[in-house]
Amino acid sequence: MTSHATGDRASSQEHRFRRHLGFWQLTAIAFGGVIGSGWLLSPMHAAAAAGPASMITWVVGGGALVLIALVMVELGATMPEAGGLVRWPLHTSGRLVATLVGIGIWIAYATNPPSESAAMLQYMSKYVPGLFSGGRLTPVGVLLGLGFMAVFVAVNWFGVKLFAHVNLGITIAKFAVPALTVVMLLATGFHARNITGTGHGGFAPYGYAAPLSAIATAGVIYAYTGFQGPIDLAAEARNPRRDIPRAVLTALLLSMVVYLALQLAFLGAVPGADLIHGWNGIDFNSPFAELATSLNLTWLSWILYGDAIASPAGSAMVFTAETSREVYALGRNRLLPEAVATVHQGSGVPRRALLLNFVVGAAFLLPFGNWQSIVAATSVLGLFAYSVSLVSEASVRRADPARMANWVHGTRFLAPAGFVIATLIFYWAGWHELRIALPLLLIAVLVYVYQQIRHDQDRNDLANGAWLVVYLVALLVLSLIGSFGGHHVIPAPWDSVVVAVVALGAYALGLNGAARHLATHPLPPPHTDTEPEAPAPGEE
Numbered sequence: 001m002t003s004h005a006t007g008d009r010a011s012s013q014e015h016r017f018r019r020h021l022g023f024w025q026l027t028a029i030a031f032g033g034v035i036g037s038g039w040l041l042s043p044m045h046a047a048a049a050a051g052p053a054s055m056i057t058w059v060v061g062g063g064a065l066v067l068i069a070l071v072m073v074e075l076g077a078t079m080p081e082a083g084g085l086v087r088w089p090l091h092t093s094g095r096l097v098a099t100l101v102g103i104g105i106w107i108a109y110a111t112n113p114p115s116e117s118a119a120m121l122q123y124m125s126k127y128v129p130g131l132f133s134g135g136r137l138t139p140v141g142v143l144l145g146l147g148f149m150a151v152f153v154a155v156n157w158f159g160v161k162l163f164a165h166v167n168l169g170i171t172i173a174k175f176a177v178p179a180l181t182v183v184m185l186l187a188t189g190f191h192a193r194n195i196t197g198t199g200h201g202g203f204a205p206y207g208y209a210a211p212l213s214a215i216a217t218a219g220v221i222y223a224y225t226g227f228q229g230p231i232d233l234a235a236e237a238r239n240p241r242r243d244i245p246r247a248v249l250t251a252l253l254l255s256m257v258v259y260l261a262l263q264l265a266f267l268g269a270v271p272g273a274d275l276i277h278g279w280n281g282i283d284f285n286s287p288f289a290e291l292a293t294s295l296n297l298t299w300l301s302w303i304l305y306g307d308a309i310a311s312p313a314g315s316a317m318v319f320t321a322e323t324s325r326e327v328y329a330l331g332r333n334r335l336l337p338e339a340v341a342t343v344h345q346g347s348g349v350p351r352r353a354l355l356l357n358f359v360v361g362a363a364f365l366l367p368f369g370n371w372q373s374i375v376a377a378t379s380v381l382g383l384f385a386y387s388v389s390l391v392s393e394a395s396v397r398r399a400d401p402a403r404m405a406n407w408v409h410g411t412r413f414l415a416p417a418g419f420v421i422a423t424l425i426f427y428w429a430g431w432h433e434l435r436i437a438l439p440l441l442l443i444a445v446l447v448y449v450y451q452q453i454r455h456d457q458d459r460n461d462l463a464n465g466a467w468l469v470v471y472l473v474a475l476l477v478l479s480l481i482g483s484f485g486g487h488h489v490i491p492a493p494w495d496s497v498v499v500a501v502v503a504l505g506a507y508a509l510g511l512n513g514a515a516r517h518l519a520t521h522p523l524p525p526p527h528t529d530t531e532p533e534a535p536a537p538g539e540e
Helices: 003-014 023-034 038-078 084-093 095-110 112-124 139-157 160-188 210-217 220-224 240-269 287-294 298-332 351-368 371-399 411-428 431-456 459-481 494-520
Strands: none
Touching (some): 023 160, 038 084, 038 112, 038 220, 038 240, 038 371, 084 298, 084 371, 095 371, 095 431, 112 139, 112 351, 139 160, 139 298, 160 287, 160 298, 220 240, 287 298, 431 459, 459 494
C-alpha cells in the first residue's frame, strides 16, 4: 500500500469518530478517570508509607500533574487527535520516541481496568466470601474480575454517546460519596493527635524521603492519572480548542481537593489501637468502610461498599475508552497491526482495539491478583508518556508558533519545569519499582529495531531519538546508586539534584532531536474538521 493510500485510509477512519462530547461530558470523563479505586485505597497506602507526611505526597503529586497538564492541554487544543499522547511524539520526534512512549502508555492504560476490578473485588470480599484471600484474588475472584472487564468493554461498544451518559451519572455519585465520607469522618472520629506530630512517630515518622517515594509506590500518581481522558478523546469533542483545557484543569483541581480532604480524614480517623506498631502497621481490606464501621456509622459503610463498585467501575470505563483510542493511534503509528486502527462505521468506536485491550488487561489480572502490585510497577509509565508530550509541545511551538492555540501562556517555562518534576517523581519511585518499569520500556527498543528492519531503515530517526534511550538508561543507573532504594552511592539530597540536571540535559537533547526530525518531516496540516457541532439541547 502506498503512503498516499495509507494516509487516505487513516483520514477516512478518523472521520468516523462521532463529535458528541461537550464541556460537561469531557469534565466528567476527566474527573471520572481520576476518581476511581485510588480514593478507596491510596490514602491508606500513602499513610502506611509516610504517616501524616502523606499530605505532602498528594500536594507534590497533584501540583506536578497540574503543571504537566497545563502544557498537555495546550498541545491537545492545538493538535486535537484521537490517541494524541501516542501520535504527538511520532509527529515531532520520530518513530523511536513514539515507540517507547506508545509501549509505556499502553502498559499504563491497559492495567487500569484489571486494577480497578481487583479493587472492586477487594471491597466486595467483605460480604462475598471466596473472592480475596491472602492479599490476592482467588480463582473465583479472577473470573469475576474478567466479567467486570467485559462489562466495561460492553458499555464502550455501542458508541461514545452511551458511554458519556453512563459515565456522567456515575461521576456525580463519585463526587458525592467521597464528600460525604470526609464530612462524617471529620465530624465523628477525628483524632488531631494522629496528625499534629505529638504521637506515633511524629509528622514524618519515616523521614521526608518517604512521602516523595509514596507519590509513585502508594498509587498517588495512579490515582491522579485519568485527567487526560478529554485529550485522548479529542477527535470526539465538539469544540476541542475551547473545552479540552477547561475540562482537564477543572477536573484535576477538583480531584486534588477531594484527595487532600480524604487523606486528612483518613489520618484523623485511624484508631490509636491500630497504630501500636506505627503507621506502616495499618492494614485494612476496605479502609474507609472499616473506619466507618468502627465509628458506628454502619449506614455509611454500606454506602461505601456500594461506591466501591461504582467508583472503580466508572474509572475503568473511562480508561477502557481511552486505551482503545491509544491503541487505535498505535495502529496508525504501525507499532501494532493496521487492523486495530479501524473505527467501526456504525458506532464510531475502534472495536478491535477494545477487544485487544481486554486480552492485555486479562494478562495483568491473572498473575498479579491485587490492586497495589498492579499499579506500583506501572503507574510511572503513564507519567513517562506525559513528560515526553512536554517535549512535543515545545517542539511544535518552535516549529510552527502560529498554529498554537495559546490557551495556556508561559509553556516555554512550564514545559522544562514539568519535565524535570516528572523525572524526579519517576526517580523517587525507587529502585524496586524502576528495575521493573524501565526494562519494560527498553524492550520497546526491540520492537523499534523490528520496525526499522521491516519498514523504515532510517538511521536519522535513530539518531534523532537516541536521547530518550540514553535518558532512560541514565535514570536506571542513578536509581541503582541513589538513595531511593538504591545503594546510596550518591546520598540524599544530592542524588535528586543530579537527576534534575540529567532531566534538563535530556529535555534539551529532546528539543534538538525534534528540530532535526521536523526539518525533514514537517508537521501534518492542521485538522480542518474541528469546527464544533451544534450543541445538544441543554448542553454547552
